[in-house]
Amino acid sequence: MALQFELVTPEKLVRSEAVHMVVVPGSEGEFGVLEGHTPLMSTMRNGLVMIYKTDGAQPETIAIEGGFAEVNERGLTILAERVIG
Amino acid sequence: MASLKELKGRIASVKSTQKITKAKQMVASAKLRKAQAAAEAARPYAHRLERVMASLGSKVAISDSSPKLLAGTGKDQVHLIIVASSDRGLCGAFNSNIVKAARVKARELEAAGKTVRFYLVGRKGRAVIVREYPKQVDGYFDTTALRSQGFAEAQSIAAELIAMYERGQFDVAHLFYSKFRSALVQEPVGKQIIPVAIPTGDAPATNAAMEYEPDEEEILTELLPRNVTIQIFGALLENAASEQGASMTAMDNATRNAGELINDLTIVYNRTRQAAITTELIEIIAGAEAL
Numbered sequence: 304m305a306l307q308f309e310l311v312t313p314e315k316l317v318r319s320e321a322v323h324m325v326v327v328p329g330s331e332g333e334f335g336v337l338e339g340h341t342p343l344m345s346t347m348r349n350g351l352v353m354i355y356k357t358d359g360a361q362p363e364t365i366a367i368e369g370g371f372a373e374v375n376e377r378g379l380t381i382l383a384e385r386v387i388g
Numbered sequence: 389m390a391s392l393k394e395l396k397g398r399i400a401s402v403k404s405t406q407k408i409t410k411a412k413q414m415v416a417s418a419k420l421r422k423a424q425a426a427a428e429a430a431r432p433y434a435h436r437l438e439r440v441m442a443s444l445g446s447k448v449a450i451s452d453s454s455p456k457l458l459a460g461t462g463k464d465q466v467h468l469i470i471v472a473s474s475d476r477g478l479c480g481a482f483n484s485n486i487v488k489a490a491r492v493k494a495r496e497l498e499a500a501g502k503t504v505r506f507y508l509v510g511r512k513g514r515a516v517i518v519r520e521y522p523k524q525v526d527g528y529f530d531t532t533a534l535r536s537q538g539f540a541e542a543q544s545i546a547a548e549l550i551a552m553y554e555r556g557q558f559d560v561a562h563l564f565y566s567k568f569r570s571a572l573v574q575e576p577v578g579k580q581i582i583p584v585a586i587p588t589g590d591a592p593a594t595n596a597a598m599e600y601e602p603d604e605e606e607i608l609t610e611l612l613p614r615n616v617t618i619q620i621f622g623a624l625l626e627n628a629a630s631e632q633g634a635s636m637t638a639m640d641n642a643t644r645n646a647g648e649l650i651n652d653l654t655i656v657y658n659r660t661r662q663a664a665i666t667t668e669l670i671e672i673i674a675g676a677e678a679l
Binding site: 315316329331346 | 426429430432433434437440444598600602611617618621
């Protein structure tokens with residue numbers, strides 16, 4: 304049960320890894336993405352992306368600025384304008 | 389024939405030129421690696437954005453209510469040509485190739501009865517365009533103070549262009565820059581960036597049940613300016629890599645030419661010196677025999 308997760312900014316590919324769950328700060332509310340999530344495209348507001356490597360693990364947070372997220376059968380792709388820190 | 393002293397001076401001056409070109413070549417090859425890495429790092433984002441655009445584009449029908457960036461202004465009269473050039477010289481025909489490509493396009497458009505305006509990025513292309521089309525330059529983005537052109541610059545260029553577009557200052561925008569093929573080959577290219585051309589063909593077929601948040605139109609509206617920014621950002625990066633590549637090649641040639649020139653001059657110098665010695669000896673011998 305792994306979700307293929309990618310975080311990309313215009314400057315570089317920040318992350319590309321298999322994780323358990325990612326919580327995305329969507330513009331209409333946060334949502335968590337697990338493996339097998341229905342295909343979805345959402346814009347994002349500035350906020351924190353929370354990455355859960357395994358079930359129940361301490362989440363790793365990455366602050367991002369704007370952009371959008373796409374979930375398809377291949378996994379989750381976050382296209383962020385900028386990654387802070 | 390030049391005197392010995394003159395020859396010596398010339399050899400020294402060619403040698404110092406060679407030192408400069410050699411230094412510039414080494415600097416360019418070091419910078420090229422960095423610029424190339426930056427251009428490569430930017431590719432995944434551009435690639436994914438294109439895919440998203442393609443899948444959205446197949447969903448949204450172009451109508452009168454769709455955003456102007458996608459549907460166009462409904463006219464095809466005023467064309468804006470964006471010329472991205474470098475700020476520094478010593479890079480061979482790099483800048484003149486870009487300007488040449490832009491000029492060909494401008495002539496073509498003018499021959500078709502269109503109005504052509506210019507927007508310039510970078511210092512080197514500016515002088516040429518301003519000289520030729522002094523009244524048609526709408527804007528200039530100064531990058532001389534920057535060490536490298538980043539995403540922030542692309543954003544402000546895109547913001548300015550979109551503002552101009554919203555005010556109705558132009559109908560179609562073309563971007564001219566140099567595409568980086570290899571250190572030896574840079575290809576000046578032009579492409580239309582406004583209105584945004586939706587890429588086709590790459591759309592994944594299995595997204596029939598895609599959910600959108602907020603909805604397709606709104607996402608597209610947000611995506612379009614971003615697409616313009618990315619196109620410009622990509623062009624800036626390609627340009628930076630191309631400039632260093634062109635510079636490296638040009639400086640390599642210059643260094644080699646200087647080396648050849650030094651060899652030729654040294655041969656002439658040695659011959660002249662030998663001739664002078666021989667003449668002197670003959671004079672001494674002739675003088676001694678006359679006694």
